[in-house]
Amino acid sequence: METLSPVRRKRAKPLPSVEIREMELRDVPVVFELGQKLFTAEEWPTLYRSWDDHELALLFSADAETCLVAEADGKIIGFALGRVTEKPRSAWRYGLLMWLGVDRRFKRSGIASRLVRQLTGLFIDRDARIMLVDTAAKNHAALAFFRRNGFGQEIRHVYLSQNLENDPRYIERNDDSEDDTDD
Numbered sequence: 001m002e003t004l005s006p007v008r009r010k011r012a013k014p015l016p017s018v019e020i021r022e023m024e025l026r027d028v029p030v031v032f033e034l035g036q037k038l039f040t041a042e043e044w045p046t047l048y049r050s051w052d053d054h055e056l057a058l059l060f061s062a063d064a065e066t067c068l069v070a071e072a073d074g075k076i077i078g079f080a081l082g083r084v085t086e087k088p089r090s091a092w093r094y095g096l097l098m099w100l101g102v103d104r105r106f107k108r109s110g111i112a113s114r115l116v117r118q119l120t121g122l123f124i125d126r127d128a129r130i131m132l133v134d135t136a137a138k139n140h141a142a143l144a145f146f147r148r149n150g151f152g153q154e155i156r157h158v159y160l161s162q163n164l165e166n167d168p169r170y171i172e173r174n175d176d177s178e179d180d181t182d183d
C-alpha cells in the first residue's frame with residue numbers, strides 16, 4: 001500500500017505520515033462515526049441514500065476490497081468507499097465512488113486525492129471503464145475536488161419530494177396505530 005507523506009500545503013502543524021490501506025472490519029465503527037460528522041442530514045437533505053450503519057455494513061460486506069481508509073498515527077482520518085457494478089443492457093463495468101470523506105482537521109492536505117487515486121487503480125484492476133460519483137449541487141468543495149481530480153461530463157439531476165403527512169391515508173394509518181397503542 002502507498003505510504004507517501006504529502007507535504008503539499010501550508011499547515012499549522014506538519015502532516016503526519018498517512019497510510020492508505022484497505023478497510024478492515026474493526027474500522028467500520030470509526031468510519032461510521034467520521035462519516036456522521038461529515039454527512040449531516042441538514043447538508044444532505046435530498047440525497048436518495050443516507051449515511052447509516054446499515055448502508056456502510058452492506059457496502060463493506062459486498063466489496064471490502066474497494067473500501068479504503070487513510071490512517072495517521074493509528075487514527076482513521078479519511079475513507080473512500082466504492083464498488084464495481086454493471087448496468088443493465090451495458091457491457092461496461094462501472095466503478096462507483098459512493099462515499100468519500102476526510103476529517104476536517106486534515107482538509108486540503110491531498111488525502112482525498114490519494115484515496116481516489118488508489119481506488120481508481122482498484123477499479124481499473126477490476127475492468128471498470130468508467131468511474132461515477134455524485135454529490136449535491138451545493139457541495140462546492142466536493143465539486144471542486146472532483147473536477148480537479150479528472151471528473152467531468154456533469155449531468156444535473158433534480159430530486160423532488162412530497163410530504164406525505166397530509167395525505168388522508170397517512171393520517172388514517174397513524175390514527176389507527178395510535179388507537180392500537182391505547183389498548
Ligand SMILES: CC(C)(COP(=O)(O)OP(=O)(O)OC[C@H]1O[C@@H](n2cnc3c(N)ncnc32)[C@H](O)[C@@H]1OP(=O)(O)O)[C@@H](O)C(=O)NCCC(=O)NCCS
Pocket residue numbers: 009038039098099100101102103106107108109110111112113114134135139140141142144145146148
Ligand atoms: C471533498 C473532500 C473529500 C476533499 O478532501 P481533501 O482531502 O480536503 O481534498 P484534497 O486535499 O485532496 O484536495 C484536492 C483539491 O481539490 C480541491 N478542493 C478540495 N477541497 C476544496 C474546497 N473546500 N474548496 C475548493 N476546492 C477544494 C482543490 O483543488 C484541492 O487542491 P488544492 O488544495 O491544491 O487547491 C472533503 O472536503 C470532505 O470530506 N468533504 C465532506 C464529505 C463530502 O462532501 N464528500 C464528497 C461526496 S461523497
